[in-house]
Amino acid sequence: xxxxxxxxxxxxxxxxxxxxxxxxxxxxxxxxxxxxxxxxxxxxxxxxxxxxxxxxxxxxxxxxxxxxxxxxxxxxxxxxxxxxxxxxxxxxxxxxxxxxxxxxxxxxxxxxxxxxx
Amino acid sequence: xxxxxxxxxxxxxxxxxxxxxxxxxxxxxxxxxxxxxxxxxxxxxxxxxxxxxxxxxxxxxxxxxxxxxxxxxxxxxxxxxxxxxxxxxxxxxxxxxxxxxxxxxxxxxxxxxxx
Numbered sequence: 001x002x003x004x005x006x007x008x009x010x011x012x013x014x015x016x017x018x019x020x021x022x023x024x025x026x027x028x029x030x031x032x033x034x035x036x037x038x039x040x041x042x043x044x045x046x047x048x049x050x051x052x053x054x055x056x057x058x059x060x061x062x063x064x065x066x067x068x069x070x071x072x073x074x075x076x077x078x079x080x081x082x083x084x085x086x087x088x089x090x091x092x093x094x095x096x097x098x099x100x101x102x103x104x105x106x107x108x109x110x111x112x113x114x115x116x117x
Numbered sequence: 118x119x120x121x122x123x124x125x126x127x128x129x130x131x132x133x134x135x136x137x138x139x140x141x142x143x144x145x146x147x148x149x150x151x152x153x154x155x156x157x158x159x160x161x162x163x164x165x166x167x168x169x170x171x172x173x174x175x176x177x178x179x180x181x182x183x184x185x186x187x188x189x190x191x192x193x194x195x196x197x198x199x200x201x202x203x204x205x206x207x208x209x210x211x212x213x214x215x216x217x218x219x220x221x222x223x224x225x226x227x228x229x230x231x232x
Contacts, residue, residue: 033218042121042208042222043162056217091162104218108154108162 002027004109005074006092012115019079019086021112025094032075033106034067037089046090049075082116089113119144121211123223130199131231138194138226140209146170149213151185151192152220156206168192199230 005024013019025032031050035043045059049069060067064082069075079086090113093106120143130136142151153165166176168185176183180197196203209223 031218035220035222042123042224043210043220044222045219048218056219058217059219089160093162104212105152105164105167106220107164110159110161113160 004029004092004094004107006090006109006112008112009110010113010115012117013082014117015083016081019082019114019116021077021079021090021092021114022074023077023092023094023109024074025092026107029094029096029107031095031104032069033093033095034075034077035091035093037091037111039088043091046077079114082114084116087114087116119146119149119211119213119216119221121209121221121223123207123209123226125226126224127227127229129229129231132201133198134230135195135197136199136228136230138196138207138209138228140192140194140223142190142192142209142211144190144211144213146213146215149211152210152212153183153192153194154208154210154222156208156225158205162208165194196228199228201230201232204228204230 004026007022033048034046037043047060047067048056064080066078089111091111093108095104122141149170151168155163173185182195184193206225206227208225210220212220
């Protein structure tokens, strides 16, 4: 039973390019979360999605960042016109049908490490 | 807003020593959950434990134990007889009734266990 799969594991982009990070949740999980870990910092919540719905995007930067979780296929975190400050590890997590606020035990992927040159 | 503080940025111990990782949280929620996650050098986050705010009973799992005290808003994690494989970054996290499905993570504690 595969866990949360993220790819690519490492991505290098030049300033101004686009970055697309993909996440396939654990089998049986219908909730996907994205977190960002800046160097030497803890994880910060970005967005929470269910299939075809963005439930909470309160942690997403207002510009250049978007996320989707289509009916078919993986969840995608898209960063347009990347800047050096976007260099970070981006973690995807999933959980089964909602267990209520704050209670969800999240299964994390191994992360995608974005480096912006 | 909720806040999680892990004051110890780095801890270094020698194998077989006991070590305690501190976690202090701030909240006005009545109902909430606390978590510990482990991030080994390979990078993924591994779930260790979840406690809810109504259960202050301490928990032991093998060499790991957790002490939850609402009176001091702390949820500390102790590793007994540490091993080199315990070397990792450990994160404490909070989820509560006013934070939706968001978890608030502490900054993490880098634990290094030396042989």
